[in-house]
Amino acid sequence: MGGLARVWSVAVDGVDGVPVEIEAAIGGGMPGVHLLGLPDASLQESKDRVRSAVVHSGRNWPNERIILALSPATLRKTGSGFDTALACAVLAAAGGVRRDRLDGTALLGELALDGRIRPVRGVLPCLLAARAAGLARVVVPMAALPEAALVDGLEVYGADSLSDVLAWLDGDLGLDRPEPAPAGPDRPEMPELADVVGQPDARRALEIAAAGGHHMLMVGPPGTGKTMLAQRIVGLLPELNRTEALQLAGIRSVAGRLGTDAPLSTLAPFVAPHHSASAAALLGGGSRIARPGAVSLAHKGVLFVDETPHWSAHLLDALRTPLEEGEVRLARAEGTVRYPARFQLVLAANPCPCAPANDRDCICPVSVRRRYFGRLSGPLLDRVDLRVKMHPVTVLGAGTDEPGECTAVVRKRVLDARDTAAQRWSGHGWRCNADVPGTVLRTRFALPPPVVEPLTSRMEAGELSARGADRALRVAWTLADLAGAERPDRTMVTEALFYRERSET
Structure with a gap:
């Protein structure tokens, strides 16, 4: 039977x-x-x-x-x-x-x-x-x-x-139950921003990027502190709430990266794949079952792409979709899977292949420099809000410059600016300025024509795309939040353009 x-x-x-x-x-x-x-x-x-x-x-x-x-x-x-x-x-x-x-x-x-x-x-x-x-x-x-x-x-x-x-x-044996989840530890000690010598423009851009969730590109010779600055952005970011932390833990669990000896982490992730990484390692994939890649492991955190011109052009361009949509879609014979990938992109690059300590010693022809940066396509660069040129640090400058602000001081300004933006956009479902659609900034939150005139003149001259203008507006709103102003003024719009154009690219 x-x-x-x-x-x-x-x-x-x-x-x-x-x-x-x-x-x-x-x-x-x-x-x-x-x-x-x-x-x-x-x-x-x-x-x-x-x-x-x-x-x-x-x-x-x-x-x-x-x-x-x-x-x-x-x-x-x-x-x-x-x-x-x-x-x-x-x-x-x-x-x-x-x-x-x-x-x-x-x-x-x-x-x-x-x-x-x-x-x-x-x-x-x-x-x-x-x-x-x-x-x-x-x-x-x-x-x-x-x-x-x-x-x-x-x-x-x-x-x-x-x-x-x-x-x-059968009722003959009791199974073990999990111990209560341990309380989260104190915030771990993060790399100190004050350790970075000089680079006031880059430090300012890093603060703006953390306060508004903006993408950033740093260009400079080796040894100027590009990697040091990138590693210190996590110390400025707000902690994840429980929902975000559980979502990130779920991604790590599927990827086999969730540790068993630590409680739920509320620290924003920092993921820095090597430039030799494959498409599957960066975006996700694998045979039969698609696994999350670096862009998903960096969800709600930072993806650091060092030595950017050494990456394959098609891998860099593949970042454009997750940057816009906040997710990765992977199609396989078994079906299509979606992984969240809303991350903050930080790029770093040398000014040329020979990468001397200063521009005077460069031996690269102009055509080589252009080809070197050609892997960073225009559409990808158009999505980068802040571009910073970094300069060599001299012994004299290191000895006379006053020490930069510490992480705690800068982080307080960042968190205050984030709170201001979150209150402003709370009724719309956005949490930071980088999330706000450009159409909203140009209509319901439009600035007076004299304030946006620097953007208008560059668009008319063909020097700025509509997407670039929208991103400059987002940066201007972040500058206003950092300054405690109700709305951006012309000076803040000009500063947003300054950081958008400050690179060799």
Whole structure:
């Protein structure tokens, strides 16, 4: 006589979890296991893993026809995280395990041949999806318990083996629960902005970029502090709220980058890929299953592209879409996934290939310099709000210049400016000036013609695009917020243009 049982698991689609109902039907034909519901190759292989794990857990495997249907049937199922749920579904349908605890319970984990439960990626988004779907309990691999502690409002249990899960279902064993998530540590010590010698224009541009969420390009010889400045922008940025921190943690979980020994991080991420990185490493991708790339790992933080002209032109141009849309779409045979990628871009470049300490020693012809910067296309540069030319620091200048402001002082101004912008745009759903559409700045928040005259004259002369004018307006509003002014004036618009045109590009 055949049996029918139902259990729950969760699939990962991009960085979102999707509850999956697994139905098991036994009987009605020749012995064998049939998987339905668009399983990929790794899920097809689970039939052998599940059978071996069940046998080595001391349970009998039904020698009958077994049909396992995963719903929604139109969703491509990938990975090995369904193994534990499949094993419990088969045993429940065969009457080998109690079913009462399976109601409202999702099971995650890959099974080894001897029944051990191995960790899988994406546990955090799976738990969030299970909670949103109204499931009461989730059983995860023991190694994932610290990650599971980040989600409240859900009963979470950890198991080392399939036999432990089966004993828990029968009421013969209690499973471990996660420890309460530890309180977040004090803000870690960040690189000190005062360590950067000289470069007043670059320091000012960095403050503006942090206050308004603007993209930035630094051009200068080696040793002038481009990388030092880029690393210090994170110390100026506001901390992530819990929703943003959970979203970032979900991306790291899917990418396999979420540590198990640290609480939820509220520090804005800083990601600096090497110029030899592939398209998959930068944007995301991989065979069969697309994984998040550097642009997604930098979500709500900073993506630092050092030695920019050494990057492939097609990789740099590929950044244009996430810069505009705040997400990456990756198309594969199994379907299209979307990863959030709303980051702040900081570029750094030498002025030429030979990169001498000063321009007098440059041996590069004009054509070589132009070709060197030719990899930074006009459309990409048009999306960069602040461009800074950095100069060599002399011994005399380092000895006589007064030390620059420390990180704490600058960060306070940045946070005050961010608060001002957030209050102004709160009714529209924007949080910083960089998020505001240009049409809004030109209509509802239009500035008087004399104030925007520097922009108008450059547009009429063909020196500034409409997008460039919109971005200069955003920078002008940030300058007003830093100065405590209600609206930008002509001087602030002129300063915004100054930083837009200050580079060798």
